[in-house]
Amino acid sequence: MTEKGFAQGINMNKRIWLISFIAVVLVGAVVVDIPPVAKFLGLKTGFAVHQGLDLQGGTHLVYQTDLSKVSAEGAADAATGVVEVIRRRIDALGVTEPTIQKTRDNSRVIVELPGVKDVNEAIKLIGETAQLEFREGVEGKSIEGDNFKSEKYEDWKETSLTGANFQKAEVQFDQSNSAIVPRPQIGIQFDEEGRKLFAEVTGRNVNKPLAIFLDKELLSAPTVQSKIDSDSAIITGNFDLPAAKQLAIQLNAGALPVPITLVSQSNIGATLGTESVQKSIMAGLIGLLLVILFMLIYYRLPGLIASVALLIYALITLAIFIVLPVTLTLAGIAGFILSVGMAIDANILIFERMKEELRSGSPLVLAIDTGFKRAWTSIRDSNISSLITSVILYYFGSSLIRGFAVTLGIGILVSLFTALTITHTILRGVAETGLKNKLGWWSGGVK
Numbered sequence: 001m002t003e004k005g006f007a008q009g010i011n012m013n014k015r016i017w018l019i020s021f022i023a024v025v026l027v028g029a030v031v032v033d034i035p036p037v038a039k040f041l042g043l044k045t046g047f048a049v050h051q052g053l054d055l056q057g058g059t060h061l062v063y064q065t066d067l068s069k070v071s072a073e074g075a076a077d078a079a080t081g082v083v084e085v086i087r088r089r090i091d092a093l094g095v096t097e098p099t100i101q102k103t104r105d106n107s108r109v110i111v112e113l114p115g116v117k118d119v120n121e122a123i124k125l126i127g128e129t130a131q132l133e134f135r136e137g138v139e140g141k142s143i144e145g146d147n148f149k150s151e152k153y154e155d156w157k158e159t160s161l162t163g164a165n166f167q168k169a170e171v172q173f174d175q176s177n178s179a180i181v182p183r184p185q186i187g188i189q190f191d192e193e194g195r196k197l198f199a200e201v202t203g204r205n206v207n208k209p210l211a212i213f214l215d216k217e218l219l220s221a222p223t224v225q226s227k228i229d230s231d232s233a234i235i236t237g238n239f240d241l242p243a244a245k246q247l248a249i250q251l252n253a254g255a256l257p258v259p260i261t262l263v264s265q266s267n268i269g270a271t272l273g274t275e276s277v278q279k280s281i282m283a284g285l286i287g288l289l290l291v292i293l294f295m296l297i298y299y300r301l302p303g304l305i306a307s308v309a310l311l312i313y314a315l316i317t318l319a320i321f322i323v324l325p326v327t328l329t330l331a332g333i334a335g336f337i338l339s340v341g342m343a344i345d346a347n348i349l350i351f352e353r354m355k356e357e358l359r360s361g362s363p364l365v366l367a368i369d370t371g372f373k374r375a376w377t378s379i380r381d382s383n384i385s386s387l388i389t390s391v392i393l394y395y396f397g398s399s400l401i402r403g404f405a406v407t408l409g410i411g412i413l414v415s416l417f418t419a420l421t422i423t424h425t426i427l428r429g430v431a432e433t434g435l436k437n438k439l440g441w442w443s444g445g446v447k
Helices: 003-033 035-040 075-093 119-127 192-203 241-255 270-299 301-323 330-359 364-396 399-431 435-439
Strands: 058-065 099-102 108-114 132-137 156-162 166-173 184-190 210-214 217-220 232-235 260-268
Touching: 003 035, 003 301, 003 399, 058 075, 058 119, 075 099, 075 108, 075 119, 075 241, 108 119, 119 260, 132 192, 156 192, 166 241, 184 192, 184 241, 270 301, 270 330, 301 330, 301 399, 330 364, 330 399, 364 399
Parallel strands: none
Antiparallel strands: 058 108, 058 260, 099 108, 132 156, 132 210, 166 184, 184 232, 210 217
C-alpha cells in the first residue's frame, strides 16, 4: 500500500468513527427529546423538561434576614444556614425544582416554589425558627446496648440541651499523633448553662450515642467517649471536608437562628405561564424558519446542510437541558433562542471563507477544509467572549439572569460542536459525491 493510500485509509477510519459518534449523539438526543420514540424503543427514560416558576406558575417569596446579632465574619455562614434549613423544609413539602438562594450581601433569601398550591402552608413552614436538639438514646428503640439503632426523632429521649445553649460550630482537624492524615472534625462551643447541661448529658451516656437533631432530622450521632465538663467539645465521625463544612453550617443555623421576615410575595398563575410558553415557542419557530430560509436562498446546498446542522443543534441542546437538568424559565428560553442565531453565525463565517478559497481557484474539498481552518480563529474568539459574558451574568446575576446565562452558555458550546464537526462532516461528504452537481452547489457570488 502506498503512503498516500495509507493516509487515505486513516482519514476514512476517522471519518467513520466521527459519523458513528454523531449518529449516536443524535439518536440519544431524539430519545430524550421525544418520549414516544423512547416508548417505541421500549425505553423508560422518565425525561421531561423542567419548567421554572414563570412557566408553570407558583410563588416567589423574598425574606429579609436579621443579621444584627451575627458578626460580620459569620454573616455568610448564617445566611447559608438559613438557606439550608429552608431547603430541607421545602423538600418536606415535595416541591419540584425549588430555587432557594441568598443575595450576595446576605441580606435576603429568595425562595421560588413552582407549582405550590398551599402557599400559606409553605410560608408558615419556612418562617418557623430552626430547632437544634441533643437527644439521648432509649434502650430497645434508638439504641441496643451501646450500639446505634434508629434515626427516628421520636425514638430518642429529650434532654434539656438545645440550640439555645449553643454558641458556635467550626471545622477543625484531628492533630493527634494517631492520625496519619488529619481528619476533619467539628468543634462545638456552649454558653455557661449549656456547659453544665452538656456535662450532665455526657456523664450519663458514656460509650453511648448522643444524637444531634436539627428540625427533627438527624444530623449526627457521635459516641460519647467520656464525661465532658467543658464549654467546648468535638464531634468526630467519618467526615470528609465538604461534609464537615456542611455539618458546621447546619449546626450554626440551628444555634444561631437568624430571624427572617417575609417582605415580598408574588403569585404567578399557570395560565400566564402557558401563554408565555406558547408565545416563546412561536417566536423561536419563526426565528428558526427565517434563518433557514435565508441560508437556503443565499447559500443553496451549503445552506441546506447548515440548516440540517442547526436542527441537530436544537435537538442536542434541548436534550442537554433535560438531562442535566436545566430549569427552563422565560429568560432561559430567550438565551436558547439567541444561541440559535449565534449557531448559524459560525456557519456563515465558514462559508464566506470557503467562497474566498473557491474564487482563488482551490479545489472544492480543499476549499472546505481551508475555510473551516481559517474561520476557526474568528469563531473561537467570538464564542469565548460570549462565554465569558455568560459566566459573568451567572456569577453576578439573579435567578432569572442566571437562567439566561446557563442556556446561552450551553448553546454556545453545542454550536461549536455542530458547526465545526457536523457541518464539516456533511459538507465534505457531499463534496466528494455527485450530489452537488444535481442540486446546484452555491450562490452568493460563487457558482
